[in-house]
């Protein structure tokens with residue numbers, strides 16, 4: 001078995017590393033943080049910046065490289081492509097890391113986005129923005145977990161928000177009438193060999209994913225349309241690897257609008273490890289090795305709940321792990337991060353149940369019991 005490489009060693013890199021090792025590969029992780037989760041499992045941890053020439057040269061000895069986050073240096077990935085299999089491609093990563101490119105590609109694929117305008121500079125703020133109000137201004141790059149976005153209702157607020165976000169390129173998006181949020185994870189090798197996991201129904205708290213319920217409690221035709229949309233986008237991008245597509249269900253007519261994508265496994269796909277015939281991380285391994293996607297079938301209704309640093313006590317007291325550990329339907333995953341902080345993703349658990357409703361109810365109850373008090 002050959003060595004595989006990954007850019008980034010957070011929890012996604014960690015779960016990738018475990019999947020790859022189970023499948024017989026050794027794994028090299030490039031990650032500047034010496035205490036990152038994947039460092040515990042990697043055969044080799046190159047502890048260096050993502051553009052470090054020596055580290056990249058060593059990484060290039062591996063058979064293939066993938067990424068666990070979108071903010072890698074797309075140029076470094078382009079260079080690596082001369083020496084090894086790179087998936088997803090640097091072009092796809094460059095698109096997914098910039099909302100301006102991302103939105104234009106979504107539309108190019110024939111899919112709907114929320115109405116928007118690009119704001120490159122303060123001079124792009126004019127009365128032409130007004131039809132979008134109430135709207136949300138999002139930085140084109142680097143935003144996550146609802147950071148890097150501000151809601152605005154007037155031109156004055158828009159001007160202030162643009163300055164607050166640092167006068168950097170942004171997208172001004174109309175606020176749509178959200179009825180539900182779903183995500184589809186597509187696993188693509190080529191046009192013929194592409195699979196999707198069933199859409200997850202996502203619930204956020206304070207801008208951070210809190211619960212993903214699968215199957216999503218929405219009409220079957222809407223869910224199959226969502227899967228087709230993800231396939232269409234992956235094909236348009238000639239994407240190789242695991243692609244997560246976030247969508248909004250909008251208005252009484254339940255229109256599907258694409259919000260954004262991630263060129264990697266996604267938090268809303270963590271249930272696949274416990275509730276599906278294959279996990280999104282096994283798929284990432286297979287696809288980077290040129291293997292076709294494995295069976296994506298959902299084997300049980302489930303609900304994934306994120307465990308944030310918020311469930312620890314103010315003085316760092318441990319949460320009530322027994323609540324989750326003693327529940328026969330709950331599967332606990334902890335990422336091994338040293339310092340719990342508010343809003344920091346420390347782990348998750350997945351509850352399997354006879355129905356989505358029941359899984360969601362149990363997960364909410366266990367999450368409540370988990371909190372230190």
Ligand code: ATP
Pocket residue numbers: 114136138143144145146147173174175176177178181204207246259260
């Ligand atoms: P992520 O952590 O998912 O990458 P992010 O910081 O990139 O988050 P978005 O996913 O674009 O941000 O937006 C965060 C949340 O804000 C969405 O999940 C949705 O609940 C809400 N939201 C974003 N854009 C809109 C919109 N145009 N209309 C209504 N709600 C929106």
Ligand code: MG
Pocket residue numbers: 143144145260
């Ligand atoms: Mg995002």
Ligand code: MG
Pocket residue numbers: 246259260
């Ligand atoms: Mg999002």
